[in-house]
Amino acid sequence: MGQETIYKSHIGKKEILQHYDQYIKSFNFEVERVYVDTSYGKTHVLVAGPKEGKPIFIFQGGNCINPMTLSWFTSLTENYRVYAPDTIGHPGFSDENRISAKDHSFARWIEELMNYFSIKSCAFVGPSYGAGIILRLATYMPEKIDCSILVSPAGLRLGSKMKMMKEILTPLILFTITSSNKYLDKISGVMSDHSMKEMDKKIIGDVFKYVKLEQDMPKLTEKHELVNYKSPTLVIAGKNDVFFPENKVNKVAKEIIPNLQECITYEMGHFPSEGHVEEINIKINEFLKLHY
Structure with missing residues (x-):
């Protein structure tokens, strides 16, 4: 497993991991770094927030580094125990073999991580590719999800x-x-x-420059896959998102997600601005207070 690499060179890998470490230093809270052995490979997990806080898993966006998309949700570390794994096969400190986002593999991977941290079920937040991963869990192990927040989500509908x-x-x-x-x-x-x-x-x-990009998007979720998924769900999407535009995403979300609480739309691209990040965090915290 360790033989595969997503990097084009050793120098490139070093550069990306330096960015990763620098990003963590920019956070104004303490971050623990834990390695978990799973049957899909070694997984590096960032852990932050009060130990007694309710657990939340946050999954990174695809083809970027975990602390970058985690930085959009840092307010959650004030009250919740946040677990943010580096997705296997994406830039970061986890193993580099790719996991299929078309079948049950990500659900099993998440289950193994939750077992390691003794979590039976919890809240989930996923931007972009991370939302597509959560939808795979909702398909195969819906009982693991107490509630979920899908931001600029993959796994529902693609843009043009x-x-x-x-x-x-x-x-x-x-x-x-x-x-x-x-x-x-x-x-x-x-x-x-x-x-x-x-x-x-x-x-x-x-x-x-340095990474062989993941080109497979998570499977587009179908209505029948979510029949057993009953957890409260919030979808946040951007009007100007070239990958997952809100008009397409929201339409499908309303059709296939059984307990969809709300679709919130912002005038934003795939990456939120700092102003939008503030608004998104307020909405997420309100949603969690109600449903978690």
């Missing part, structure tokens, strides 16, 4: 492929060939509705 090719793929190919910041600015502008932090832009650029 033509638009993605024009606005993301073409500048990505040109950036890979030229390393020109002009193309990176284009991509980050589209991804964040022109609000991406410089630090995040640099990291995303280095991921594009």
Whole structure:
């Protein structure tokens, strides 16, 4: 298992892991780092928040580093015990073999992590790819989820492929060939509705440079898969999200998620601005007080 690598070079891997460590240092709370052996590979988990707090699992977005998307939900560490695993097969300190997001594999992986931390069921938060992972758990082990928050979620409906090719793929190919910041600015502008932090832009650029990107999105969830999933669910989506636009995501969410409490829409891209992060955290904390 340890033989596989998602990195294009040792230097690239070192660079990405340095970004990761620097990001953790930027947090104003203490972070424990725990390694858990699972049957899918060794998993590195960031743990924060009061030990007596109710547990919340937060799953990272795809093709980026865990602390980056965790930084969108840091207010949760004030009252909850947060567990944020590096997704196996994505940039970070977990093993690098890829797990299929089409079947039960992620559900079993999550179950093993929960068993390690002696958690029977809990709340879940997932941005992007992380939301797609939660939907796999909702399909195969719905009893593990007390409630869930899906932000800019994968696993429901994709945006226009033509638009993605024009606005993301073409500048990505040109950036890979030229390393020109002009193309990176284009991509980050589209991804964040022109609000991406410089630090995040640099990291995303280095991921594009040094990582063999995960190109498989989580399986699009079907209505029959969620018939046994009864947990309160909140969906937060962006109007200007090129990958998972709110008009498509919300329509499907309302059709297939049995206990959908609310769909909240913001004028944001795939990456929230700092202002949107504040609003999202207020909404999530309100939702958790009611349902967890």
